[in-house]
Amino acid sequence: xxxxxxxxxxxxxxxxxxxxxxxxxxxxxxxxxxxxxxxxxxxxxxxxxxxxxxxxxxxxxxxxxxxxxxxxxxxxxxxxxxxxxxxxxxxxxxxxxxxxxxxxxxxxxxxxxxxxxxxxxxxxxxxxxxxxxxxxxxxxxxxxxxxxxxxxxxxxxxxxxxxxxxx
Numbered sequence: 001x002x003x004x005x006x007x008x009x010x011x012x013x014x015x016x017x018x019x020x021x022x023x024x025x026x027x028x029x030x031x032x033x034x035x036x037x038x039x040x041x042x043x044x045x046x047x048x049x050x051x052x053x054x055x056x057x058x059x060x061x062x063x064x065x066x067x068x069x070x071x072x073x074x075x076x077x078x079x080x081x082x083x084x085x086x087x088x089x090x091x092x093x094x095x096x097x098x099x100x101x102x103x104x105x106x107x108x109x110x111x112x113x114x115x116x117x118x119x120x121x122x123x124x125x126x127x128x129x130x131x132x133x134x135x136x137x138x139x140x141x142x143x144x145x146x147x148x149x150x151x152x153x154x155x156x157x158x159x160x161x162x163x164x165x166x167x
Contacts, residue, residue, distance in 0.1 A: 043129035057107040114144040
């Protein structure tokens, strides 16, 4: 493993440790604030799956759903982030266009992969979920969806750049 991949692994493990060891109540609300949209929640579900499967993504949506709803660790980590694991139908839909989110399955490796996408978006712009969702035009969307735009290695603190100190 390279130094960069070790940093990403440490950042992911730190996030998972926060989910596991944070107390009940207010900590769940704080994590829910971080994962405040369905595309972020769906991306986290995919990330949890990859972390638990040696950085290999699920082969299809059924495998992802089964892991998050039935696997003890997958369910626990998703619930800690405020994800309604018993109602993934409501999570795997975009709030903006009302359509099911699109996934890229079978992604491998430690990097900031584009794995969750809005199907239609709004006014020609669609969200693509990397570590932080970005809004892109149709040309960029197609390139992310087809894997033509390769993921960048995240910096050691990229996962936490938008996180604020708990109040």
